[in-house]
Amino acid sequence: MSSNITDRYISFCNINCDENADRLISMLEQHLNAKRGGELWLTYFHDKRAEQAKMQRDNLNFIGNQTNPLYEYFEVCEDTQALELLYKIEQECC
Numbered sequence: 469m470s471s472n473i474t475d476r477y478i479s480f481c482n483i484n485c486d487e488n489a490d491r492l493i494s495m496l497e498q499h500l501n502a503k504r505g506g507e508l509w510l511t512y513f514h515d516k517r518a519e520q521a522k523m524q525r526d527n528l529n530f531i532g533n534q535t536n537p538l539y540e541y542f543e544v545c546e547d548t549q550a551l552e553l554l555y556k557i558e559q560e561c562c
Contacts (some may be wrong), residue, residue, distance in 0.1 A: 485561035489527035492557060495550045496538070505544045512537065532562045 499505065500513055516537075520530045531538065535558055542550040 483560050485528055488553060488557050489531050492531060492550060492553050493527045499545050505541055509541050528561060531557055
């Protein structure tokens with residue numbers, strides 16, 4: 469193993485991964501609180517958010533594990549702003 473190994477997290481410098489993740493989760497919560505997307509989505513994310521809290525995982529971890537469902541949900545909600553932020557987080561932070 470070389471002593472010149474670059475820290476893989478160096479690419480996250482000056483990228484607000486946690487802040488963007490928190491913003492996206494806030495958008496998710498707004499949709500869920502407004503009961504958008506139907507009962508299946510509301511139940512799904514309620515359960516996943518409860519699991520996240522139980523496991524003490526941060527929002528970035530949650531997004532990384534729920535990327536595809538989040539894309540589908542925000543498409544159902546027709547929230548292009550959330551979709552763009554999710555894509556940004558996926559590309560820069562996951």
